[in-house]
Every structure is written in C-alpha cells, then in structure tokens.
Amino acid sequence: MTIDPPAVKSVSEKTHTKAALPPPETNRLLCELPPDVKLRINPHLELVELKLGQVIGEAGCKMRYVYFPVDSIISLLYVMENGASAEIAVVGNDGMVGVALFMGGESTTSRAVVQSAGYAYKLFGQRLKDEFNRHGALLYLLLRYSQVLLTQMAQTAVCNRHHSIEQQLCRWLLLSIDRLPNDHLLMTQELIANMLGVRREGVTDAAGKLQRQGIINYSRGHIEVVNRKLLEATCCECYNVVKHESERLMPPGHCGKF
Amino acid sequence: MTIDPPAVKSVSEKTHTKAALPPPETNRLLCELPPDVKLRINPHLELVELKLGQVIGEAGCKMRYVYFPVDSIISLLYVMENGASAEIAVVGNDGMVGVALFMGGESTTSRAVVQSAGYAYKLFGQRLKDEFNRHGALLYLLLRYSQVLLTQMAQTAVCNRHHSIEQQLCRWLLLSIDRLPNDHLLMTQELIANMLGVRREGVTDAAGKLQRQGIINYSRGHIEVVNRKLLEATCCECYNVVKHESERLMPPGHCGKF
DNA sequence: TGTCATATGTGCGTTACCGCACATAGTGAT
DNA sequence: ATCACTATGTGCGGTAACGCACATATGACA
Numbered sequence: 001m002t003i004d005p006p007a008v009k010s011v012s013e014k015t016h017t018k019a020a021l022p023p024p025e026t027n028r029l030l031c032e033l034p035p036d037v038k039l040r041i042n043p044h045l046e047l048v049e050l051k052l053g054q055v056i057g058e059a060g061c062k063m064r065y066v067y068f069p070v071d072s073i074i075s076l077l078y079v080m081e082n083g084a085s086a087e088i089a090v091v092g093n094d095g096m097v098g099v100a101l102f103m104g105g106e107s108t109t110s111r112a113v114v115q116s117a118g119y120a121y122k123l124f125g126q127r128l129k130d131e132f133n134r135h136g137a138l139l140y141l142l143l144r145y146s147q148v149l150l151t152q153m154a155q156t157a158v159c160n161r162h163h164s165i166e167q168q169l170c171r172w173l174l175l176s177i178d179r180l181p182n183d184h185l186l187m188t189q190e191l192i193a194n195m196l197g198v199r200r201e202g203v204t205d206a207a208g209k210l211q212r213q214g215i216i217n218y219s220r221g222h223i224e225v226v227n228r229k230l231l232e233a234t235c236c237e238c239y240n241v242v243k244h245e246s247e248r249l250m251p252p253g254h255c256g257k258f
Numbered sequence: 259m260t261i262d263p264p265a266v267k268s269v270s271e272k273t274h275t276k277a278a279l280p281p282p283e284t285n286r287l288l289c290e291l292p293p294d295v296k297l298r299i300n301p302h303l304e305l306v307e308l309k310l311g312q313v314i315g316e317a318g319c320k321m322r323y324v325y326f327p328v329d330s331i332i333s334l335l336y337v338m339e340n341g342a343s344a345e346i347a348v349v350g351n352d353g354m355v356g357v358a359l360f361m362g363g364e365s366t367t368s369r370a371v372v373q374s375a376g377y378a379y380k381l382f383g384q385r386l387k388d389e390f391n392r393h394g395a396l397l398y399l400l401l402r403y404s405q406v407l408l409t410q411m412a413q414t415a416v417c418n419r420h421h422s423i424e425q426q427l428c429r430w431l432l433l434s435i436d437r438l439p440n441d442h443l444l445m446t447q448e449l450i451a452n453m454l455g456v457r458r459e460g461v462t463d464a465a466g467k468l469q470r471q472g473i474i475n476y477s478r479g480h481i482e483v484v485n486r487k488l489l490e491a492t493c494c495e496c497y498n499v500v501k502h503e504s505e506r507l508m509p510p511g512h513c514g515k516f
Numbered sequence: 517t518g519t520c521a522t523a524t525g526t527g528c529g530t531t532a533c534c535g536c537a538c539a540t541a542g543t544g545a546t
Numbered sequence: 547a548t549c550a551c552t553a554t555g556t557g558c559g560g561t562a563a564c565g566c567a568c569a570t571a572t573g574a575c576a
Binding site: 100 | 334336338339342344346347357358360361362363366367368393397398401402404405407408409411412413414415416418419420455495499503506507
C-alpha cells in the first residue's frame with residue numbers, strides 16, 4: 001500500500017520491463033501519426049524516466065528536446081517574480097511538451113515540471129522541426145494540439161477568475177486522473193496548492209470537504225478518487241469544456257486524414 | 259471633445275477617406291509578409307468598419323473570415339454558462355482574429371468582440387488557409403503569432419490568480435493604448451469590468467485610485483492615460499512579460515527571414 | 517431649458533481567501 | 547521503540563472582492 005518516490009520508480013520498472021516497453025503509440029500524438037512519419041520519427045524517440053518535481057523545461061530557456069508523455073504528467077507552471085506560481089496547462093499522454101519549438105519561439109515564459117512521475121518519449125528538437133518542416137501530417141496534428149493547449153489555457157484563466165478553490169481542485173483532479181492509468185495519484189496538498197496558485201490550507205479545506213462527501217480519499221500524499229461522478233458534479237463547467245473541445249479537436253483515428 | 263459611438267464613425271471616416279485608406283501594412287502581420295504573399299493575399303483583403311460591441315466571432319461557431327485589425331481592438335472574451343465573462347486575450351494591429359482556422363479547429367470556445375471601434379482587414383477563411391497551406395512565410399509568421407497569443411493567455415491566467423483589480427486594470431489599459439493611435443480610449447467602467455471579469459464597482463474603485471494619483475483621467479466612457487510611466491510602475495509584471503515576449507517572438511522586419 | 521438615460525460614486529454587510537501560528541498525525545530511519 | 551520529518555488540521559485576525567441598494571452626476575436630446 002505504501003508508495004513513496006523510490007517505490008514509484010520500481011512500480012514503473014515493473015510495468016515497463018525490457019520485454020514490454022510502452023510503445024510510442026501510448027502517446028496520442030505519436031499514435032496518430034501516419035506510418036511514413038513514424039518510420040522517420042520513431043527511431044529517434046528515446047524513452048526516459050521522469051521523476052516527480054523534475055524540471056524538463058525552464059521559462060525563457062531554449063528547449064533542446066520535446067517530450068511525449070506516456071504515463072507521466074507534466075505541468076506547465078508559471079512562476080512569478082515573487083515566487084508565487086500557477087499552473088497554466090497540464091500535459092499527459094494526450095499531448096507533448098515543447099510546442100514552442102515548432103511555433104518558432106524556442107522557449108516559453110512557463111516552466112515544465114513533472115507533476116506525476118513516469119515515462120515519456122524524448123525527441124531531439126531539431127528532429128521534430130525537420131519533420132514539421134516537411135509540412136505533412138505532423139504539422140497539422142501539432143497545430144490541432146496547439147489549439148487544445150490554447151483552450152486549456154483560456155479555461156484556466158477563466159476558472160482562476162470565477163471559481164472556488166473547491167471547484168478548481170475538482171477540475172485539477174479530473175484533468176489528472178484522465179491522464180493516469182488509475183484513479184490514484186501521488187501528490188501532496190502543498191504541491192496542489194502550488195499548481196492552483198492558492199494556499200496549502202485552502203487545499204486542505206477543499207480536500208476535506210470532498211473527502212467528507214465521499215468523493216476522494218487521501219492521506220499523506222496519496223489521493224484516490226472514489227466517486228468520479230460526484231467529482232464531476234461538484235466541478236465547475238471548465239473541465240467539461242476543455243474535455244469536449246479536446247475530443248472535438250483531436251478525435252481518435254485522425255492520422256492521415258488532414 | 260465629445261466622442262460618442264456615432265462620432266467614432268465620423269472620426270474614422272475622416273481619418274480614412276477614399277484618398278487615404280490605411281494600407282494593409284498598418285497591420286503588423288500583413289506588413290511582415292514577403293512581396294509574393296502580399297501579391298496573392300492583398301487583392302482579397304477587404305477593409306471593414308467594426309463597431310463597438312460588435313461580435314465578429316462567436317464561441318463554438320465556425321469562423322468564415324479572419325480579421326486583421328488596423329486601428330480597432332478586438333477582445334477574445336470567454337462567456338460562462340451563468341453569464342459571467344472574462345477576457346482571454348486582446349488583439350490589435352499586432353495580430354489577427356481567427357487563428358482557429360489555420361490551427362484546424364475552425365472555431366474556439368471564446369467570443370471575439372470589438373472593444374474599440376475602428377477598421378480591420380477581413381479575409382475569407384479559405385483564402386487564408388490556402389495561403390497557409392503553401393507552407394511559406396505566412397505559416398511561420400502565424401505560428402509565431404500563435405505563440406504570442408498563448409503567452410498572453412497564460413499571463414492572463416496568472417494575473418487573474420494573483421493580482422489586484424487595480425493592477426489588472428493597469429495591465430488592461432496598457433495593452434489597450436499600445437494598440438491605439440493615442441492615449442485616449444472609449445470604454446465605460448461597466449465594459450472594463452466585463453473584460454476583467456470583476457464587478458463594475460471594483461473598476462470604479464481602482465479607476466478612482468488611478469485618477470487621484472494623476473495616472474488617468476476619465477469621465478463617462480472616456481479614459482485618458484496622462485502618465486504612462488506611473489501607470490507602468492503601478493502595473494504588475496504581467497504587462498511587461500507579455501510585451502517583451504511579443505517583441506522577442508515578432509521582431510520588426512522579419513519578413514522573408516523564416 | 518428641462519428631462520431622461522446612462523455612467524459613476526458610495527456605503528453596507530457578507531464571503532472567500534490570505535498569512536500566520538501552532539497542533540496533530542502518519543512515516544521512514546535509526 | 548524512538549525520533550525526526552513531513553503532511554495535514556485548525557484557529558484567528560485581516561483584507562479584497564462580492565452583491566446589493568441607492569445616491570449623484572453627466573451628457574444627449576427633445
């Protein structure tokens with residue numbers, strides 16, 4: 001029952017033995033690529049382990065690699081001058097980290113932090129750009145994904161403005177477990193507070209309410225969603241808006257259909 | 259001295275007589291295009307007048323046209339189920355409205371509203387897509403602009419989370435006058451409140467403070483920035499972050515240099 | 517000039533969240 | 547078993563923004 005940071009590693013290793021590495025297709029973007037693109041890209045993909053809290057992209061620094069999460073989750077976090085922070089968007093096996101590379105900026109104003117340990121496929125930035133500049137399926141796929149990101153950011157802005165900590169916590173939990181294999185996540189309330197840009201005590205309050213309603217169970221860095229339906233009902237509209245828009249923009253089986 | 263909605267029209271007409279239409283180059287994006295692209299695009303650009311409050315793109319509805327503002331300002335506004343709203347980003351002659359067209363989504367979850375009346379060049383969506391699909395300078399220019407939008411949205415999210423109404427009002431004023439020919443804007447506190455997603459009284463308070471500090475002058479729908487330096491000093495970091503990132507991503511004279 | 521709609525000012529109690537201080541409880545290391 | 551560390555619980559005063567009600571001022575227009 002006990003899962004601590006080192007244990008996470010062993011769990012991951014157990015899941016992904018040499019005999020059963022998660023294929024690149026575990027990532028939605030890599031999956032949707034047509035065969036010819038895969039042939040060019042896949043040989044250069046490198047499966048890497050990402051540890052909780054690891055920074056894979058710093059604000060203002062040129063990104064050398066892009067990452068396609070398979071079972072890890074990456075937070076795009078904005079850190080202000082005074083140290084306060086806020087999550088801008090979250091990326092799991094539905095997306096990639098490093099859109100600034102093909103957008104032309106090479107860097108962004110936000111930091112990419114591992115929010116849930118796991119694996120990701122890493123690709124050298126120039127390789128991505130080369131394929132992007134062939135102006136084929138990859139370009140159109142990444143463009144659509146960029147719009148998903150845009151939508152998520154916009155919704156985050158709105159949610160920050162109008163919704164309570166409890167509602168935002170619900171949204172955050174839903175976004176997280178959607179990107180995880182089960183309804184169990186490793187995350188302290190302190191870290192969640194950093195993501196949401198609120199006080200730790202505020203998260204304690206909100207989480208307490210959810211626990212008392214039988215929506216979640218948590219203790220010392222573990223959170224389990226036990227009643228997803230109720231969680232969705234308690235959440236603000238923001239989660240559903242983002243989810244539906246993502247599904248609209250990136251329907252499954254889109255590869256080669258651009 | 260009196261400028262009301264009808265007067266705005268006459269002012270605009272005075273400025274842009276048949277003899278002196280603002281050229282497409284008044285818009286930064288159109289300006290940066292290399293000659294061959296201009297040759298293909300410009301014949302299809304249509305100068306249109308945009309009235310205050312006009313909706314040129316509705317959430318969830320396919321956009322038929324894209325707009326390149328010349329002296330108008332467009333707000334990307336998210337309207338929630340309960341009617342509350344918040345501005346996600348603002349577009350002036352530095353950008354365009356309708357990125358969803360080339361991103362592939364055809365529509366977004368936000369509404370595009372005219373925040374400041376004026377003119378814009380309108381282009382049929384398919385024309386833009388056609389040029390985009392030539393995979394030339396336009397593609398790379400619009401990608402960079404998309405990153406500017408992304409940055410602006412991210413910063414809006416953070417600003418909503420951490421900064422006071424007064425600071426946000428400063429940011430909003432600066433973003434606005436940067437896109438206007440002078441330091442004078444037509445905007446009631448009620449409308450500003452809608453943009454910022456706060457109460458009208460909150461804007462009254464904040465505006466009152468700024469006025470008492472000699473930073474702005476306002477009365478019945480007119481706001482004039484009289485001390486920009488002080489305004490910037492009173493503002494949060496958000497304005498400068500977005501401004502610098504925009505300048506980095508879209509330096510002048512970039513055309514043909516992709 | 518008077519009238520009216522609209523924009524702005526102001527006061528009040530309420531709420532959500534903050535910042536801080538400190539108490540309590542799991543958990544790993546020894 | 548003990549200790550130290552970290553995560554979580556809780557209380558308290560302070561503050562920013564809210565919702566509401568209503569007062570006042572300004573400019574447009576008859």
